[in-house]
Amino acid sequence: MTLTADTPEIRETLIERMKSVFGDDSRRIDHAMAVLGHAESILADSPGVCGLVVRAAAILHDIGIQAAERKHGSSSGKYQETEGPPIAREILESMNIDAGAIDHICRIVANHHSARDIDTPEFRIIWDADWLVNIPDEYDISDSKSISELINKVFKTPTGRTIAQELFFERNE
Numbered sequence: 254m255t256l257t258a259d260t261p262e263i264r265e266t267l268i269e270r271m272k273s274v275f276g277d278d279s280r281r282i283d284h285a286m287a288v289l290g291h292a293e294s295i296l297a298d299s300p301g302v303c304g305l306v307v308r309a310a311a312i313l314h315d316i317g318i319q320a321a322e323r324k325h326g327s328s329s330g331k332y333q334e335t336e337g338p339p340i341a342r343e344i345l346e347s348m349n350i351d352a353g354a355i356d357h358i359c360r361i362v363a364n365h366h367s368a369r370d371i372d373t374p375e376f377r378i379i380w381d382a383d384w385l386v387n388i389p390d391e392y393d394i395s396d397s398k399s400i401s402e403l404i405n406k407v408f409k410t411p412t413g414r415t416i417a418q419e420l421f422f423e424r425n426e
């Protein structure tokens with residue numbers, strides 16, 4: 254039997270599995286939880302999107318980062334994108350998640366830095382949620398003009414863009 258439902262139990266199990274991979278790396282755990290929070294806000298405004306794929310991809314999107322650092326001495330997006338999917342797949346297969354959902358989640362993990370080979374509604378939510386968390390970490394949000402340009406350029410969902418404007422732009426007006 255495969256688990257296709259988007260249940261609180263699957264969400265909790267995925268969080269536990271993510272935490273056990275990241276161990277004492279609380280920064281990575283906090284990042285994954287923050288991305289999950291934004292992804293769920295966008296999901297609530299996105300009828301017809303697969304909640305299981307969105308939640309699992311949000312929780313697991315950076316799961317290859319420590320393997321990338323261990324094997325390649327680098328956490329660059331390129332290595333994360335190759336190291337992440339096998340780890341995500343092992344976790345998801347051990348939970349009997351539907352094979353089609355696993356493939357979709359792994360494709361999101363494999364593209365979350367480059368957006369090269371995928372453009373599904375579920376992917377766009379993860380893309381936007383990751384940007385919502387990364388912008389204040391990587392950019393000067395007091396620079397309203399650049400932030401406004403960045404928001405117009407990077408966001409792929411209307412809800413993600415609106416949340417970004419509320420968080421980083423209108424507050425600076």
Ligand SMILES: [Fe+2]
Nearest residue numbers: 288314315383
């Ligand atoms: Fe991320």
